[in-house]
Amino acid sequence: MNLLPTEPPTCIRDASTLCYQVYDMTHNNWLAGSAGWLVTKPLRIILILVIAFFVRYLTRRLINRVTTIPRGGKLPTLLRPLRERAPEMLGQAVIERRRQRATTIGSVLRSMSTFLIYGLAFILVLGELGINLAPIIASAGIVGVALGFGAQNLVRDFLSGIFMMIEDQYGVGDVVDFGEATGTVEAVGLRITTLRDIKGTVWYMRNGEVLRVGNSSQGFAVAVVDVPLSYSADVERASKLMTEAATQGVKGDALSGSVLGPPDMLGVESVTPEGIQLRMTVKVRPGKQWAVQRALRALLLATLEEEGFDPPLGRFMSAPNAEK
Known part of the structure; x- marks a missing residue:
C-alpha cells in the first residue's frame, strides 16, 4: 500500500510559498506538503530558543552590572533607590554588608528572569508544535499548589528573606536580638541568617521564623x-x-x-x-x-x-x- 500522497498538495498553487519551492526542486508531493514541518517549524523553534538565550544573556549582564559594587564600596546601582540603614562602622564591614545584600537580590532577579524567559520560550515552542497547552497549564497549576503546601515553610523563609533584604532590616556587622539568640550578624541569606553571640556560638536563624528583631546598630x-x-x-x-x-x-x-x-x-x-x-x-x-x-x-x-x-x-x- 502506498501511503505517500499521489496528488500534488494545494499549497503549490502559490509560487511565494516554501511548499511551491520544494515541489519545484524535488517534484515530491510528500516533501512539498511537509515543508512546513520539516523546515519552517524547526527554524521557528530554533529562532525562539536563540532569542530566549540572547535575552537571558543580556538580562543577566544587566543585573550583574547593577548589582556589582564599584570601587570605594559605594552603593550598587540596584540598591540606590532602596533605603540603606547601614551603621557607621568599619569600612570593610559596610562593603561586606552591601556586597551580600546586592548579591542576594541579584541572585533572586537572575533566577526570576531565567524562569520567566525560558518559561515563555517553552510555551511558544509547544505552540509551534501544535500541542494543546490548556491541560499542561492546568496540571502545572495543580502541581504548583501541591508543592506550595508541601514547601510552605521554605517559601515563607524565602519571601521573608527577600523583604528583609529590600527593607534592609539588618545586615552584616549589626548587633541584633532575635529573642532566642542575640549576637553580631555574620551572614545574611534568603533562607537563613547567621549570627555569633558574645560567647562565640554561631546561630542559624530561619528568616521565616523571625517574628521580631531588635537592631542595636541603626541610627544611634x-x-x-x-x-x-x-x-x-x-x-x-x-x-x-x-x-x-x-x-x-x-x-x-x-x-x-x-x-x-x-x-x-x-x-x-x-x-x-x-x-x-x-x-x-x-x-x-x-x-x-x-x-x-x-x-x-x-x-x-x-x-x-x-x-x-x-x-x-x-x-x-x-x-x-x-x-x-
Missing part, C-alpha cells in the same frame, strides 16, 4: 550607666560630680568619636536593700554603647571613690575585718 544608640551608692551618700552632690566627670570624659580622645551628645543624669533609678542606684545616659553612635558604658562606669566609680563616697555595703563588708 544609648549608653546606660548605672552607678551604685550607699544609703548615707549625698545623692545631689554625687549626681553633680558624676555629671561633671562624664562631661569631661566624653570630650577625651577615647570617647569623643563615639559620643553624639552630652551626658544626661536621670537621677535615682532604683532603691534596693543593698543601696541606691543612679542612672546616666549618653547618646552614642550605633554599636558603641557597650564600650562607652564600660569606660564611663569606670570613670564615675573612680571619681566617687576619690571624693570619699562609699560603695553599697561598704560598712558591712569592712566590719568583720575591723573585729579582727
Whole structure:
C-alpha cells in the first residue's frame, strides 16, 4: 500500500510559498506538503530558543552590572533607590554588608528572569508544535499548589528573606536580638541568617521564623550607666560630680568619636536593700554603647571613690575585718 500522497498538495498553487519551492526542486508531493514541518517549524523553534538565550544573556549582564559594587564600596546601582540603614562602622564591614545584600537580590532577579524567559520560550515552542497547552497549564497549576503546601515553610523563609533584604532590616556587622539568640550578624541569606553571640556560638536563624528583631546598630544608640551608692551618700552632690566627670570624659580622645551628645543624669533609678542606684545616659553612635558604658562606669566609680563616697555595703563588708 502506498501511503505517500499521489496528488500534488494545494499549497503549490502559490509560487511565494516554501511548499511551491520544494515541489519545484524535488517534484515530491510528500516533501512539498511537509515543508512546513520539516523546515519552517524547526527554524521557528530554533529562532525562539536563540532569542530566549540572547535575552537571558543580556538580562543577566544587566543585573550583574547593577548589582556589582564599584570601587570605594559605594552603593550598587540596584540598591540606590532602596533605603540603606547601614551603621557607621568599619569600612570593610559596610562593603561586606552591601556586597551580600546586592548579591542576594541579584541572585533572586537572575533566577526570576531565567524562569520567566525560558518559561515563555517553552510555551511558544509547544505552540509551534501544535500541542494543546490548556491541560499542561492546568496540571502545572495543580502541581504548583501541591508543592506550595508541601514547601510552605521554605517559601515563607524565602519571601521573608527577600523583604528583609529590600527593607534592609539588618545586615552584616549589626548587633541584633532575635529573642532566642542575640549576637553580631555574620551572614545574611534568603533562607537563613547567621549570627555569633558574645560567647562565640554561631546561630542559624530561619528568616521565616523571625517574628521580631531588635537592631542595636541603626541610627544611634544609648549608653546606660548605672552607678551604685550607699544609703548615707549625698545623692545631689554625687549626681553633680558624676555629671561633671562624664562631661569631661566624653570630650577625651577615647570617647569623643563615639559620643553624639552630652551626658544626661536621670537621677535615682532604683532603691534596693543593698543601696541606691543612679542612672546616666549618653547618646552614642550605633554599636558603641557597650564600650562607652564600660569606660564611663569606670570613670564615675573612680571619681566617687576619690571624693570619699562609699560603695553599697561598704560598712558591712569592712566590719568583720575591723573585729579582727
